[in-house]
Amino acid sequence: AQSVSQHNHHVILSEAASLELGCNYSYGGTVNLFWYVQYPGQHLQLLLKYFSGDPLVKGIKGFEAEFIKSKFSFNLRKPSVQWSDTAEYFCAVNAGRDDKIIFGKGTRLHILP
Amino acid sequence: DAGITQSPRHKVTETGTPVTLRCHQTENHRYMYWYRQDPGHGLRLIHYSYGVKDTDKGEVSDGYSVSRSKTEDFLLTLESATSSQTSVYFCAIRGTGGYGEQYFGPGTRLTVT
Numbered sequence: 020a021q022s023v024s025q026h027n028h029h030v031i032l033s034e035a036a037s038l039e040l041g042c043n044y045s046y047g048g049t050v051n052l053f054w055y056v057q058y059p060g061q062h063l064q065l066l067l068k069y070f071s072g073d074p075l076v077k078g079i080k081g082f083e084a085e086f087i088k089s090k091f092s093f094n095l096r097k098p099s100v101q102w103s104d105t106a107e108y109f110c111a112v113n114a115g116r117d118d119k120i121i122f123g124k125g126t127r128l129h130i131l132p
Numbered sequence: 133d134a135g136i137t138q139s140p141r142h143k144v145t146e147t148g149t150p151v152t153l154r155c156h157q158t159e160n161h162r163y164m165y166w167y168r169q170d171p172g173h174g175l176r177l178i179h180y181s182y183g184v185k186d187t188d189k190g191e192v193s194d195g196y197s198v199s200r201s202k203t204e205d206f207l208l209t210l211e212s213a214t215s216s217q218t219s220v221y222f223c224a225i226r227g228t229g230g231y232g233e234q235y236f237g238p239g240t241r242l243t244v245t
Contacts, residue, residue, distance in 0.1 A: 051231040062222060062236040063175070070231040109174060113232030118163060118182060119190070120234055124174035 021046045021114045025123035032100055033131045040095040040126050042110030051113040052093040053120070054084055058106045066108070069093065080104070102132045135159045136237035138223050144243045151210040153240050155223030163226035164206040165234060166190075166198060168219040175222065181206055213244045 026041040044050065051070045055063040067078025074086040084095045093110060110123040135158035145151050155164060165180040167190075177190030179198040187198050195217060197209045210217055223237040 051233070053233055062238050065233055065235065068231060068233055117232070118180065118188075118226075119165075119177060120232055122175045124172065 021112060021117075021121045023110055023112050023121050023123040025108075025110050025126050027126045028124070029127045029129070031129045031131065034102055035099050038095070038097040038100045038104070038128070040108055040110075040128070042093045042095065042123060043091050044093065044110075044112045044114075044121075045091065046112065046114040048115050050115075052084070052086060053111040053113070054078065054082070054093075054095050055109040055111060055122075056080075056106050057109065057125075063109065066095075100128075100130050102130045104128060105130045136223060136225060136235065138221075138237040138240050140240060141238065142241045144245060145213050146245055147214055148212050151213050151242065151244075153208045153221055153223075153242070155206045155208070155237055157204055157206075157225050159225070160203055161225040161228070162203075164200065165224040165226070166196075166206065166208045167222045167224065168192065168217075169222060169239075170219050178208065178221075210242075213242075215244050218242060218244045 022045045024043045053068045054066040056066045057063045067076050069076045069086045077083045082097050086093050107125045107127050109125045111120045113120050137156045139154045166178040167175045169175050176192045178196050181187045181200040199207045221240045224234040227233045
């Protein structure tokens, strides 16, 4: 069965620090990969997506993610975080031509001002 | 914003009562989904629909039923609410990009006392 693992449940950083959130998935075939962000009290918003081509994808708000097929990973990065990046981040996978997305359990990011 | 509304946005109900949550979309999307979000569990799929009158179960479907009689509306019913169904419920639609990405509604916070 497909699964998605997010290694860090809770991350605390100071403003201007660099961010990397880990995500690994289990599926041997073609995948589409996503990162979602959920600000406090709000719904999930799509941050970025990968489906083919350049494995380094850029999303909104200065975020980027790198797809490494050999490692089954899709890590989220941001060079310099801001207090407003405080949120929960979810990695998700759509495998093959499945109708569904599998979500990781999320990483809570807290940025200290 | 994918033109998704959910109603009600907040509801408190008593154990044993039936509850129906509504998801409404305005952009004629074929696929619609119901998730619940609980701390430590991320998002879990309850049911989804791939067309009018076409629905399928997700990983946590017990105690829930759905109906889709019109493209724009997807209803989630708790036949007899229990305290374990206290949660935040999100509706989502599948985007038309062909890569499985989903876009979420604002959520309904349900409390079962």
